[in-house]
Protein backbone atom coordinates (compact mmCIF):
# COMPACT_ATOMS: atom_id res chain seq x y z
CA UNK A 1 0.00 0.00 0.00
CA UNK A 2 1.51 3.39 -0.89
CA UNK A 3 2.55 5.32 2.23
CA UNK A 4 0.53 8.39 1.22
CA UNK A 5 -2.79 6.63 0.60
CA UNK A 6 -4.43 7.96 3.78
CA UNK A 7 -2.91 11.41 3.34
CA UNK A 8 -4.48 11.63 -0.11
CA UNK A 9 -7.76 10.42 1.31
CA UNK A 10 -7.89 12.92 4.16
CA UNK A 11 -6.38 15.94 2.41
CA UNK A 12 -8.01 15.53 -1.00
CA UNK A 13 -6.88 18.00 -3.64
CA UNK A 14 -4.70 19.85 -1.11
CA UNK A 15 -2.33 16.91 -1.01
CA UNK A 16 -0.77 17.51 -4.44
CA UNK A 17 -0.20 21.15 -3.45
CA UNK A 18 1.47 19.99 -0.24
CA UNK A 19 3.66 17.51 -2.13
CA UNK A 20 5.02 20.27 -4.35
CA UNK A 21 5.41 22.92 -1.62
CA UNK A 22 8.64 24.32 -0.27
CA UNK A 23 8.21 25.51 3.31
CA UNK A 24 10.33 26.96 6.11
CA UNK A 25 10.43 26.16 9.84
CA UNK A 26 12.36 28.64 11.98
CA UNK A 27 13.48 27.06 15.26
CA UNK A 28 13.96 23.37 16.04
CA UNK A 29 13.19 23.52 19.77
CA UNK A 30 10.07 22.48 21.65
CA UNK A 31 7.48 23.50 19.05
CA UNK A 32 9.88 23.13 16.10
CA UNK A 33 10.56 19.43 16.66
CA UNK A 34 6.84 18.64 16.90
CA UNK A 35 6.11 20.79 13.88
CA UNK A 36 8.81 19.20 11.77
CA UNK A 37 7.53 15.73 12.63
CA UNK A 38 3.98 16.78 11.59
CA UNK A 39 5.10 18.45 8.38
CA UNK A 40 7.29 15.54 7.34
CA UNK A 41 4.58 13.00 7.96
CA UNK A 42 2.09 15.24 6.11
CA UNK A 43 4.35 14.93 3.09
CA UNK A 44 5.43 18.50 2.31
CA UNK A 45 7.81 18.38 -0.65
CA UNK A 46 10.75 20.37 0.67
CA UNK A 47 11.22 21.61 4.22
CA UNK A 48 13.94 24.01 5.31
CA UNK A 49 14.72 24.18 9.02
CA UNK A 50 16.86 26.88 10.63
CA UNK A 51 18.20 26.82 14.20
CA UNK A 52 21.32 28.45 15.61
CA UNK A 53 21.60 26.29 18.71
CA UNK A 54 23.04 22.97 19.79
CA UNK A 55 21.22 20.30 21.77
CA UNK A 56 21.30 20.54 25.56
CA UNK A 57 20.49 17.85 28.12
CA UNK A 58 17.53 19.93 29.33
CA UNK A 59 15.93 19.78 25.84
CA UNK A 60 15.52 16.01 25.84
CA UNK A 61 12.35 15.81 27.94
CA UNK A 62 10.29 17.39 25.17
CA UNK A 63 12.28 17.70 21.97
CA UNK A 64 11.71 14.14 20.86
CA UNK A 65 13.82 14.25 17.72
CA UNK A 66 16.88 14.41 20.00
CA UNK A 67 18.54 11.71 22.11
CA UNK A 68 21.31 11.72 24.70
CA UNK A 69 23.94 10.93 22.09
CA UNK A 70 23.02 14.15 20.23
CA UNK A 71 23.98 16.53 23.07
CA UNK A 72 26.18 19.39 21.76
CA UNK A 73 25.24 18.62 18.13
CA UNK A 74 23.37 21.07 15.88
CA UNK A 75 19.60 21.05 16.50
CA UNK A 76 18.82 21.74 12.84
CA UNK A 77 21.05 18.95 11.51
CA UNK A 78 19.92 16.32 14.02
CA UNK A 79 16.26 17.30 13.51
CA UNK A 80 16.73 16.78 9.77
CA UNK A 81 18.43 13.44 10.32
CA UNK A 82 15.76 12.07 12.68
CA UNK A 83 12.65 13.49 11.00
CA UNK A 84 13.98 12.55 7.57
CA UNK A 85 13.59 8.90 8.50
CA UNK A 86 9.84 9.33 9.01
CA UNK A 87 9.22 9.92 5.33
CA UNK A 88 11.88 9.39 2.68
CA UNK A 89 9.80 11.26 0.08
CA UNK A 90 10.40 14.57 1.85
CA UNK A 91 13.51 16.63 1.16
CA UNK A 92 14.78 18.41 4.28
CA UNK A 93 17.41 21.14 4.22
CA UNK A 94 18.98 22.02 7.58
CA UNK A 95 20.67 25.35 8.33
CA UNK A 96 22.67 25.61 11.54
CA UNK A 97 22.49 29.40 11.54
CA UNK A 98 20.80 32.51 12.86
CA UNK A 99 17.69 33.41 10.86
CA UNK A 100 18.92 37.01 10.95
CA UNK A 101 22.02 36.08 8.91
CA UNK A 102 22.15 37.96 5.59
CA UNK A 103 21.97 34.84 3.43
CA UNK A 104 18.32 34.48 4.51
CA UNK A 105 17.25 37.50 2.49
CA UNK A 106 13.88 38.61 1.10
CA UNK A 107 14.39 36.58 -2.10
CA UNK A 108 15.09 33.47 -0.06
CA UNK A 109 11.94 34.01 2.01
CA UNK A 110 10.01 34.49 -1.23
CA UNK A 111 10.94 30.98 -2.31
CA UNK A 112 8.63 29.45 0.34
CA UNK A 113 4.90 28.83 0.12
CA UNK A 114 4.53 29.33 3.86
CA UNK A 115 6.78 30.01 6.87
CA UNK A 116 6.36 28.62 10.41
CA UNK A 117 7.87 30.39 13.41
CA UNK A 118 8.82 28.09 16.31
CA UNK A 119 11.02 30.54 18.16
CA UNK A 120 11.56 31.56 21.77
CA UNK A 121 12.40 35.26 21.56
CA UNK A 122 10.82 38.54 20.48
CA UNK A 123 13.74 39.71 18.41
CA UNK A 124 13.86 36.73 16.04
CA UNK A 125 10.05 36.61 15.82
CA UNK A 126 9.96 40.29 14.85
CA UNK A 127 12.63 39.72 12.24
CA UNK A 128 10.78 36.83 10.57
CA UNK A 129 7.54 38.82 10.70
CA UNK A 130 9.25 41.69 8.88
CA UNK A 131 10.84 39.40 6.30
CA UNK A 132 7.57 37.60 5.57
CA UNK A 133 5.83 40.96 5.09
CA UNK A 134 8.60 42.13 2.77
CA UNK A 135 8.50 38.86 0.83
CA UNK A 136 4.68 38.66 0.96
CA UNK A 137 4.73 35.10 2.27
CA UNK A 138 2.19 33.78 4.80
CA UNK A 139 3.53 33.22 8.30
CA UNK A 140 2.19 30.92 11.02
CA UNK A 141 3.45 32.39 14.28
CA UNK A 142 3.28 30.28 17.43
CA UNK A 143 4.42 30.23 21.03
CA UNK A 144 3.88 28.36 24.28
CA UNK A 145 4.46 29.02 27.98
CA UNK A 146 3.58 26.27 30.39
CA UNK A 147 0.02 25.15 29.65
CA UNK A 148 -0.69 28.13 27.37
CA UNK A 149 -0.20 28.08 23.64
CA UNK A 150 -1.02 30.43 20.80
CA UNK A 151 -1.13 30.23 17.01
CA UNK A 152 -1.44 33.31 14.81
CA UNK A 153 -1.76 33.12 11.03
CA UNK A 154 -0.33 36.28 9.43
CA UNK A 155 -0.94 37.45 5.88
CA UNK A 156 0.41 40.72 4.59
CA UNK A 157 -2.22 43.44 4.21
CA UNK A 158 -5.08 41.14 5.26
CA UNK A 159 -4.43 40.23 8.89
CA UNK A 160 -2.67 41.74 11.87
CA UNK A 161 1.05 41.12 11.83
CA UNK A 162 3.10 40.02 14.86
CA UNK A 163 3.84 43.64 15.75
CA UNK A 164 0.29 44.99 15.39
CA UNK A 165 -0.19 44.33 19.11
CA UNK A 166 2.47 45.62 21.52
CA UNK A 167 4.39 42.87 23.31
CA UNK A 168 5.27 42.75 26.98
CA UNK A 169 8.93 43.29 27.74
CA UNK A 170 10.59 41.07 30.35
CA UNK A 171 9.84 42.05 33.93
CA UNK A 172 12.31 44.24 35.77
CA UNK A 173 12.36 45.56 39.36
CA UNK A 174 13.15 49.00 40.80
CA UNK A 175 16.67 49.09 42.26
CA UNK A 176 15.44 50.18 45.71
CA UNK A 177 13.10 47.19 46.00
CA UNK A 178 15.92 44.82 45.24
CA UNK A 179 18.62 46.51 47.29
CA UNK A 180 16.72 47.97 50.26
CA UNK A 181 13.11 46.85 50.64
CA UNK A 182 12.56 43.32 49.30
CA UNK A 183 9.19 41.81 50.13
CA UNK A 184 9.06 38.66 48.01
CA UNK A 185 11.39 35.70 47.38
CA UNK A 186 11.93 36.89 43.77
CA UNK A 187 13.35 40.20 45.05
CA UNK A 188 15.98 38.30 47.05
CA UNK A 189 16.73 36.00 44.12
CA UNK A 190 17.28 38.95 41.77
CA UNK A 191 19.51 40.53 44.47
CA UNK A 192 21.61 37.37 44.76
CA UNK A 193 21.86 36.84 41.00
CA UNK A 194 22.08 40.34 39.56
CA UNK A 195 23.79 42.18 42.41
CA UNK A 196 25.82 39.96 44.74
CA UNK A 197 26.90 37.34 42.19
CA UNK A 198 27.71 39.95 39.55
CA UNK A 199 29.64 42.22 41.93
CA UNK A 200 31.74 39.31 43.20
CA UNK A 201 32.29 37.22 40.08
CA UNK A 202 30.96 39.10 37.07
CA UNK A 203 30.38 42.55 35.76
CA UNK A 204 28.77 45.30 37.81
CA UNK A 205 25.02 45.34 38.47
CA UNK A 206 24.72 48.66 36.64
CA UNK A 207 24.42 46.60 33.47
CA UNK A 208 22.00 43.98 34.81
CA UNK A 209 18.90 43.82 32.59
CA UNK A 210 16.44 42.94 35.34
CA UNK A 211 17.12 46.10 37.33
CA UNK A 212 14.97 49.08 36.49
CA UNK A 213 16.77 52.39 37.05
CA UNK A 214 13.87 54.69 36.05
CA UNK A 215 12.97 55.52 39.65
CA UNK A 216 16.58 56.21 40.64
CA UNK A 217 16.24 59.99 40.52
CA UNK A 218 13.34 59.88 43.04
CA UNK A 219 15.65 58.20 45.55
CA UNK A 220 18.91 59.95 44.75
CA UNK A 221 20.34 59.86 48.30
CA UNK A 222 19.59 56.17 48.81
CA UNK A 223 20.96 55.30 45.36
CA UNK A 224 24.16 57.16 46.25
CA UNK A 225 24.69 55.12 49.43
CA UNK A 226 23.90 51.92 47.52
CA UNK A 227 26.66 52.88 45.06
CA UNK A 228 29.08 53.33 47.96
CA UNK A 229 27.97 49.94 49.31
CA UNK A 230 28.69 48.29 45.96
CA UNK A 231 32.08 50.01 45.75
CA UNK A 232 32.98 48.59 49.19
CA UNK A 233 32.04 45.13 47.94
CA UNK A 234 34.46 45.58 45.05
CA UNK A 235 37.25 46.14 47.59
CA UNK A 236 36.31 42.93 49.37
CA UNK A 237 36.52 41.17 45.99
CA UNK A 238 40.28 41.79 46.18
CA UNK A 239 40.44 39.31 49.09
CA UNK A 240 39.12 36.50 46.90
CA UNK A 241 41.05 33.28 47.42
CA UNK A 242 42.00 34.10 51.01
CA UNK A 243 40.70 32.12 54.05
CA UNK A 244 38.73 35.06 55.35
CA UNK A 245 37.00 35.89 52.04
CA UNK A 246 33.63 34.16 52.85
CA UNK A 247 33.57 35.80 56.28
CA UNK A 248 34.28 39.24 54.79
CA UNK A 249 31.54 38.90 52.17
CA UNK A 250 29.04 37.56 54.68
CA UNK A 251 29.69 40.26 57.28
CA UNK A 252 29.43 42.95 54.63
CA UNK A 253 26.12 41.95 53.07
CA UNK A 254 24.27 40.26 55.95
CA UNK A 255 25.55 42.29 58.91
CA UNK A 256 26.99 45.73 58.09
CA UNK A 257 24.73 46.63 55.14
CA UNK A 258 21.68 45.40 57.05
CA UNK A 259 22.62 47.42 60.14
CA UNK A 260 22.93 50.51 57.95
CA UNK A 261 19.54 49.85 56.36
CA UNK A 262 17.93 49.22 59.75
CA UNK A 263 19.18 52.60 60.86
CA UNK A 264 17.02 54.31 58.22
CA UNK A 265 14.02 54.40 60.51
CA UNK A 266 11.60 56.05 58.07
CA UNK A 267 11.90 53.07 55.79
CA UNK A 268 10.57 50.67 58.45
CA UNK A 269 7.55 52.63 59.71
CA UNK A 270 5.25 50.59 57.54
CA UNK A 271 7.46 47.57 56.94
CA UNK A 272 9.14 44.96 59.10
CA UNK A 273 12.75 46.05 59.73
CA UNK A 274 15.44 43.57 58.68
CA UNK A 275 17.44 41.56 61.25
CA UNK A 276 21.17 41.24 60.61
CA UNK A 277 22.81 37.80 60.76
CA UNK A 278 25.95 37.04 62.76
CA UNK A 279 28.72 35.11 61.01
CA UNK A 280 30.40 33.62 64.08
CA UNK A 281 27.16 32.53 65.62
CA UNK A 282 25.99 30.85 62.41
CA UNK A 283 29.40 29.26 61.90
CA UNK A 284 29.11 27.64 65.30
CA UNK A 285 25.51 26.51 64.66
CA UNK A 286 26.29 25.20 61.17
CA UNK A 287 29.35 23.22 62.30
CA UNK A 288 27.66 19.85 61.82
CA UNK A 289 26.05 20.63 58.45
CA UNK A 290 27.51 18.86 55.43
CA UNK A 291 27.47 21.21 52.42
CA UNK A 292 26.38 18.26 50.25
CA UNK A 293 22.92 19.15 51.55
CA UNK A 294 22.82 21.20 48.32
CA UNK A 295 22.09 17.95 46.46
CA UNK A 296 18.68 17.93 48.13
CA UNK A 297 17.31 20.60 45.85
CA UNK A 298 13.61 20.05 46.54
CA UNK A 299 14.02 20.52 50.31
CA UNK A 300 13.68 23.94 51.94
CA UNK A 301 17.04 24.33 53.66
CA UNK A 302 17.34 25.63 57.23
CA UNK A 303 19.26 28.86 57.86
CA UNK A 304 22.31 26.79 58.97
CA UNK A 305 22.08 24.72 55.78
CA UNK A 306 21.86 27.84 53.65
CA UNK A 307 24.87 29.21 55.50
CA UNK A 308 26.89 26.04 54.83
CA UNK A 309 25.98 26.03 51.11
CA UNK A 310 26.72 29.77 50.87
CA UNK A 311 30.24 29.42 52.30
CA UNK A 312 30.99 26.27 50.34
CA UNK A 313 29.75 27.55 46.96
CA UNK A 314 31.54 30.87 47.52
CA UNK A 315 34.79 28.91 47.91
CA UNK A 316 34.08 26.78 44.81
CA UNK A 317 33.35 29.86 42.69
CA UNK A 318 36.38 31.75 44.05
CA UNK A 319 38.63 28.82 43.14
CA UNK A 320 37.18 28.70 39.65
CA UNK A 321 37.69 32.40 39.09
CA UNK A 322 41.24 32.30 40.48
CA UNK A 323 42.02 29.39 38.17
CA UNK A 324 40.58 31.25 35.19
CA UNK A 325 42.68 34.28 36.05
CA UNK A 326 45.83 32.21 36.35
CA UNK A 327 45.25 30.68 32.92
CA UNK A 328 44.15 33.89 31.21
CA UNK A 329 46.42 35.43 28.63
CA UNK A 330 47.97 38.63 29.91
CA UNK A 331 46.55 41.80 28.41
CA UNK A 332 43.00 40.45 27.95
CA UNK A 333 40.03 41.73 29.96
CA UNK A 334 39.95 39.94 33.34
CA UNK A 335 37.88 36.74 33.23
CA UNK A 336 34.45 36.64 34.84
CA UNK A 337 31.86 34.02 35.80
CA UNK A 338 28.25 34.26 34.64
CA UNK A 339 25.17 32.92 36.32
CA UNK A 340 23.78 29.85 34.57
CA UNK A 341 20.84 27.97 36.02
CA UNK A 342 22.44 24.72 34.86
CA UNK A 343 25.80 25.49 36.51
CA UNK A 344 25.51 23.92 39.97
CA UNK A 345 28.13 26.16 41.62
CA UNK A 346 26.43 29.36 40.49
CA UNK A 347 22.96 28.04 41.32
CA UNK A 348 24.01 26.89 44.82
CA UNK A 349 25.44 30.31 45.52
CA UNK A 350 22.40 32.22 44.29
CA UNK A 351 19.96 29.90 46.10
CA UNK A 352 21.78 30.08 49.45
CA UNK A 353 22.50 33.82 49.20
CA UNK A 354 18.85 34.56 48.30
CA UNK A 355 17.52 32.45 51.16
CA UNK A 356 19.85 34.10 53.71
CA UNK A 357 18.58 37.48 52.55
CA UNK A 358 14.98 36.27 52.79
CA UNK A 359 15.74 35.23 56.39
CA UNK A 360 17.04 38.72 57.13
CA UNK A 361 13.86 40.34 55.79
CA UNK A 362 11.42 37.78 57.20
CA UNK A 363 10.47 36.51 53.74
CA UNK A 364 9.75 32.81 53.21
CA UNK A 365 12.70 30.81 51.87
CA UNK A 366 12.46 28.54 48.84
CA UNK A 367 13.95 25.25 47.67
CA UNK A 368 16.84 25.38 45.25
CA UNK A 369 14.59 23.75 42.66
CA UNK A 370 12.08 26.62 42.93
CA UNK A 371 14.86 29.20 42.87
CA UNK A 372 16.25 27.66 39.69
CA UNK A 373 12.90 28.22 37.94
CA UNK A 374 12.64 31.78 39.19
CA UNK A 375 16.26 32.80 38.62
CA UNK A 376 16.26 31.33 35.12
CA UNK A 377 12.87 32.98 34.35
CA UNK A 378 11.68 29.50 33.61
CA UNK A 379 8.11 28.52 33.17
CA UNK A 380 8.39 24.77 32.68
CA UNK A 381 7.87 23.83 29.04
CA UNK A 382 5.25 21.14 28.63
CA UNK A 383 5.59 18.64 25.82
CA UNK A 384 1.82 18.27 25.37
CA UNK A 385 1.34 22.02 24.97
CA UNK A 386 4.05 22.12 22.32
CA UNK A 387 2.64 19.10 20.50
CA UNK A 388 -0.92 20.46 20.48
CA UNK A 389 0.24 23.91 19.39
CA UNK A 390 2.35 22.46 16.58
CA UNK A 391 -0.63 20.45 15.36
CA UNK A 392 -2.82 23.56 15.40
CA UNK A 393 -0.16 25.40 13.35
CA UNK A 394 -0.48 22.78 10.61
CA UNK A 395 -4.28 22.92 10.63
CA UNK A 396 -4.18 26.72 10.20
CA UNK A 397 -1.59 26.36 7.44
CA UNK A 398 -3.94 24.01 5.54
CA UNK A 399 -6.58 26.76 5.46
CA UNK A 400 -4.14 29.27 4.04
CA UNK A 401 -2.86 26.78 1.48
CA UNK A 402 -6.43 26.06 0.40
CA UNK A 403 -6.85 29.80 -0.20
CA UNK A 404 -9.36 29.99 2.65
CA UNK A 405 -7.86 32.71 4.81
CA UNK A 406 -11.38 33.65 5.87
CA UNK A 407 -11.53 30.39 7.80
CA UNK A 408 -8.14 30.84 9.49
CA UNK A 409 -8.27 31.72 13.18
CA UNK A 410 -6.13 32.91 16.01
CA UNK A 411 -6.02 29.84 18.27
CA UNK A 412 -5.39 29.79 22.02
CA UNK A 413 -4.60 26.84 24.19
CA UNK A 414 -5.24 27.33 27.91
CA UNK A 415 -5.41 25.20 31.00
CA UNK A 416 -9.06 25.39 31.67
CA UNK A 417 -11.82 23.04 32.62
CA UNK A 418 -14.16 24.94 30.32
CA UNK A 419 -12.52 24.77 26.96
CA UNK A 420 -8.87 24.14 26.30
CA UNK A 421 -8.80 25.38 22.72
CA UNK A 422 -10.46 28.66 21.86
CA UNK A 423 -10.44 30.51 18.57
CA UNK A 424 -10.84 34.11 17.53
CA UNK A 425 -11.39 35.53 14.07
CA UNK A 426 -8.31 37.20 12.62
CA UNK A 427 -8.27 40.98 12.81
CA UNK A 428 -7.25 43.34 10.07
CA UNK A 429 -3.86 45.04 10.19
CA UNK A 430 -3.69 47.96 12.61
CA UNK A 431 -3.27 51.07 10.46
CA UNK A 432 -0.86 52.54 13.02
CA UNK A 433 1.26 49.39 13.31
CA UNK A 434 4.92 50.43 13.18
CA UNK A 435 5.71 47.42 10.97
CA UNK A 436 2.87 46.48 8.64
CA UNK A 437 1.33 49.96 8.76
CA UNK A 438 4.13 50.92 6.38
CA UNK A 439 3.96 50.74 2.60
CA UNK A 440 6.50 48.27 1.32
CA UNK A 441 8.30 47.82 -1.96
CA UNK A 442 11.55 46.52 -3.33
CA UNK A 443 14.21 48.71 -4.79
CA UNK A 444 16.40 46.99 -7.35
CA UNK A 445 19.48 49.12 -7.52
CA UNK A 446 23.17 49.22 -8.34
CA UNK A 447 24.31 50.77 -5.07
CA UNK A 448 27.79 51.42 -6.43
CA UNK A 449 26.33 53.68 -9.15
CA UNK A 450 23.12 55.21 -7.81
CA UNK A 451 23.50 58.23 -5.55
CA UNK A 452 21.26 59.35 -2.73
CA UNK A 453 20.28 62.24 -4.98
CA UNK A 454 19.07 59.76 -7.66
CA UNK A 455 16.91 58.12 -5.03
CA UNK A 456 15.47 61.41 -3.75
CA UNK A 457 14.99 63.21 -7.06
CA UNK A 458 14.22 60.49 -9.60
CA UNK A 459 12.33 58.05 -7.50
CA UNK A 460 10.86 59.73 -4.46
CA UNK A 461 10.05 63.18 -5.80
CA UNK A 462 9.51 62.63 -9.54
CA UNK A 463 7.88 59.23 -9.44
CA UNK A 464 6.30 58.89 -6.02
CA UNK A 465 5.42 62.60 -5.70
CA UNK A 466 7.03 63.27 -2.34
CA UNK A 467 7.63 66.93 -1.42
CA UNK A 468 10.90 68.25 0.05
CA UNK A 469 9.66 67.33 3.52
CA UNK A 470 10.98 63.79 3.78
CA UNK A 471 13.57 61.95 5.78
CA UNK A 472 15.39 58.76 4.84
CA UNK A 473 16.91 56.39 7.36
CA UNK A 474 18.78 53.11 7.39
CA UNK A 475 19.37 50.78 10.34
CA UNK A 476 22.34 53.02 11.20
CA UNK A 477 20.28 56.22 11.40
CA UNK A 478 19.12 59.17 9.29
CA UNK A 479 20.98 59.66 5.99
CA UNK A 480 18.80 62.43 4.59
CA UNK A 481 16.38 65.14 5.70
CA UNK A 482 15.90 68.73 4.54
CA UNK A 483 18.71 69.86 6.88
CA UNK A 484 21.08 67.05 5.97
CA UNK A 485 21.88 67.47 2.31
CA UNK A 486 25.60 66.73 2.26
CA UNK A 487 24.99 63.03 1.60
CA UNK A 488 23.08 63.70 -1.65
CA UNK A 489 26.07 63.26 -4.02
CA UNK A 490 27.20 60.08 -2.23
CA UNK A 491 26.70 56.63 -3.72
CA UNK A 492 24.19 54.51 -1.78
CA UNK A 493 26.92 51.96 -1.03
CA UNK A 494 28.93 54.67 0.72
CA UNK A 495 25.97 55.27 3.03
CA UNK A 496 25.91 51.62 4.11
CA UNK A 497 22.94 50.81 1.86
CA UNK A 498 23.60 47.43 0.34
CA UNK A 499 21.84 44.25 -0.63
CA UNK A 500 19.33 42.94 1.89
CA UNK A 501 19.22 46.14 3.93
CA UNK A 502 16.06 48.19 4.41
CA UNK A 503 15.58 51.94 4.11
CA UNK A 504 12.65 53.87 5.51
CA UNK A 505 11.24 56.99 3.87
CA UNK A 506 9.20 59.19 6.22
CA UNK A 507 6.81 61.78 4.88
CA UNK A 508 7.25 64.77 7.19
CA UNK A 509 4.86 67.04 5.29
CA UNK A 510 1.95 67.82 7.61
CA UNK A 511 -0.46 68.42 4.73
CA UNK A 512 0.13 65.26 2.76
CA UNK A 513 1.62 62.92 5.38
CA UNK A 514 1.59 59.39 4.09
CA UNK A 515 2.57 56.22 5.95
CA UNK A 516 6.26 55.33 6.01
CA UNK A 517 7.64 53.64 2.91
CA UNK A 518 10.01 50.76 3.59
CA UNK A 519 12.23 49.79 0.68
CA UNK A 520 13.96 46.40 0.70
CA UNK A 521 17.18 46.72 -1.28
CA UNK A 522 18.05 44.17 -3.99
CA UNK A 523 21.45 44.67 -5.60
CA UNK A 524 22.13 44.35 -9.31
CA UNK A 525 25.15 45.27 -11.35
CA UNK A 526 24.12 47.56 -14.18
CA UNK A 527 25.89 49.11 -17.12
CA UNK A 528 26.11 52.90 -17.52
CA UNK A 529 23.05 53.18 -19.80
CA UNK A 530 20.59 51.37 -17.59
CA UNK A 531 18.43 53.23 -15.13
CA UNK A 532 20.15 52.53 -11.77
CA UNK A 533 16.93 52.40 -9.70
CA UNK A 534 13.91 50.20 -10.33
CA UNK A 535 10.92 49.97 -8.04
CA UNK A 536 9.02 46.70 -7.71
CA UNK A 537 6.08 46.93 -8.06
CA UNK A 538 6.53 49.79 -10.54
CA UNK A 539 3.59 51.71 -9.07
CA UNK A 540 2.75 51.70 -5.44
CA UNK A 541 -0.09 53.31 -3.53
CA UNK A 542 1.15 54.86 -0.30
CA UNK A 543 -1.89 55.56 1.86
CA UNK A 544 -2.27 58.62 4.05
CA UNK A 545 -1.56 58.13 7.72
CA UNK A 546 -4.75 56.94 9.42
CA UNK A 547 -6.04 57.54 12.90
CA UNK A 548 -5.70 54.37 14.98
CA UNK A 549 -8.80 52.12 15.14
CA UNK A 550 -9.43 48.67 16.52
CA UNK A 551 -10.19 46.99 13.24
CA UNK A 552 -9.64 47.97 9.64
CA UNK A 553 -11.23 51.04 8.17
CA UNK A 554 -13.68 50.27 5.38
CA UNK A 555 -14.85 52.70 2.73
CA UNK A 556 -17.70 53.88 4.95
CA UNK A 557 -15.43 54.31 7.95
CA UNK A 558 -16.61 51.16 9.76
CA UNK A 559 -14.31 48.40 10.81
CA UNK A 560 -14.74 44.81 9.74
CA UNK A 561 -13.14 41.50 10.65
CA UNK A 562 -10.93 39.66 8.18
CA UNK A 563 -13.38 36.90 7.31
CA UNK A 564 -15.85 39.39 5.93
CA UNK A 565 -13.39 41.45 3.94
CA UNK A 566 -11.70 38.39 2.48
CA UNK A 567 -14.84 36.46 1.66
CA UNK A 568 -16.87 39.52 0.79
CA UNK A 569 -19.66 38.05 2.94
CA UNK A 570 -22.05 40.63 4.37
CA UNK A 571 -23.21 40.55 8.00
CA UNK A 572 -23.66 36.77 7.76
CA UNK A 573 -20.91 36.55 10.36
CA UNK A 574 -23.37 37.55 13.05
CA UNK A 575 -25.32 34.41 12.37
CA UNK A 576 -22.16 32.30 12.17
CA UNK A 577 -20.93 33.81 15.41
CA UNK A 578 -24.18 32.99 17.09
CA UNK A 579 -23.91 29.44 15.82
CA UNK A 580 -20.32 29.20 16.96
CA UNK A 581 -21.31 30.45 20.38
CA UNK A 582 -24.00 27.78 20.71
CA UNK A 583 -21.49 25.29 19.42
CA UNK A 584 -18.95 26.44 22.01
CA UNK A 585 -21.43 26.03 24.80
CA UNK A 586 -22.32 22.59 23.52
CA UNK A 587 -18.67 21.53 23.35
CA UNK A 588 -17.83 23.13 26.66
CA UNK A 589 -20.56 21.06 28.26
CA UNK A 590 -19.08 17.99 26.69
CA UNK A 591 -15.55 18.82 27.77
CA UNK A 592 -16.62 19.44 31.35
CA UNK A 593 -18.57 16.22 31.36
CA UNK A 594 -15.66 14.18 30.04
CA UNK A 595 -13.20 15.84 32.38
CA UNK A 596 -15.32 14.80 35.31
CA UNK A 597 -15.17 11.28 34.00
CA UNK A 598 -11.36 11.58 33.65
CA UNK A 599 -11.65 10.25 30.12
CA UNK A 600 -10.12 11.66 26.95
CA UNK A 601 -11.56 14.90 25.60
CA UNK A 602 -12.61 15.15 21.99
CA UNK A 603 -13.02 18.52 20.35
CA UNK A 604 -14.69 18.31 16.99
CA UNK A 605 -13.49 20.86 14.54
CA UNK A 606 -14.11 21.43 10.87
CA UNK A 607 -10.68 19.95 10.11
CA UNK A 608 -11.29 16.75 12.05
CA UNK A 609 -11.18 15.70 15.66
CA UNK A 610 -8.58 16.57 18.27
CA UNK A 611 -8.36 14.15 21.15
CA UNK A 612 -6.81 15.37 24.38
CA UNK A 613 -6.06 12.80 27.02
Ligand SMILES: Nc1ncnc2c1ncn2[C@@H]1O[C@H](COP(=O)(O)OP(=O)(O)OP(=O)(O)O)[C@@H](O)[C@H]1O
Pocket residue numbers: 026027028029030031032050051052053058059075097098099100118119120121124381
Ligand atom coordinates in the same frame (compact mmCIF):
# COMPACT_ATOMS: atom_id res chain seq x y z
N1 LIG B 1 17.60 33.97 15.74
C1 LIG B 1 17.41 32.65 15.71
N2 LIG B 1 17.75 31.94 14.63
C2 LIG B 1 17.56 30.59 14.60
N3 LIG B 1 17.03 29.90 15.62
C3 LIG B 1 16.69 30.55 16.73
C4 LIG B 1 16.86 31.96 16.83
N4 LIG B 1 16.42 32.35 18.05
C5 LIG B 1 16.00 31.22 18.68
N5 LIG B 1 16.16 30.15 17.90
C6 LIG B 1 15.83 28.75 18.23
O1 LIG B 1 14.45 28.62 18.51
C7 LIG B 1 14.26 27.48 19.33
C8 LIG B 1 13.19 27.77 20.35
O2 LIG B 1 12.89 26.58 21.02
P1 LIG B 1 12.47 26.48 22.55
O3 LIG B 1 11.52 27.58 22.87
O4 LIG B 1 12.03 25.10 22.82
O5 LIG B 1 13.82 26.83 23.30
P2 LIG B 1 15.02 25.90 23.75
O6 LIG B 1 16.24 26.77 23.76
O7 LIG B 1 15.08 24.66 22.93
O8 LIG B 1 14.60 25.48 25.23
P3 LIG B 1 14.74 26.29 26.61
O9 LIG B 1 14.94 27.73 26.27
O10 LIG B 1 13.43 26.03 27.27
O11 LIG B 1 15.92 25.66 27.30
C9 LIG B 1 15.61 27.14 19.97
O12 LIG B 1 16.05 25.91 19.49
C10 LIG B 1 16.50 28.29 19.52
O13 LIG B 1 17.82 27.88 19.25
Ligand SMILES: [Zn+2]
Pocket residue numbers: 160161162163164165429430433434435436437
Ligand atom coordinates in the same frame (compact mmCIF):
# COMPACT_ATOMS: atom_id res chain seq x y z
ZN1 LIG C 1 1.30 45.06 12.00
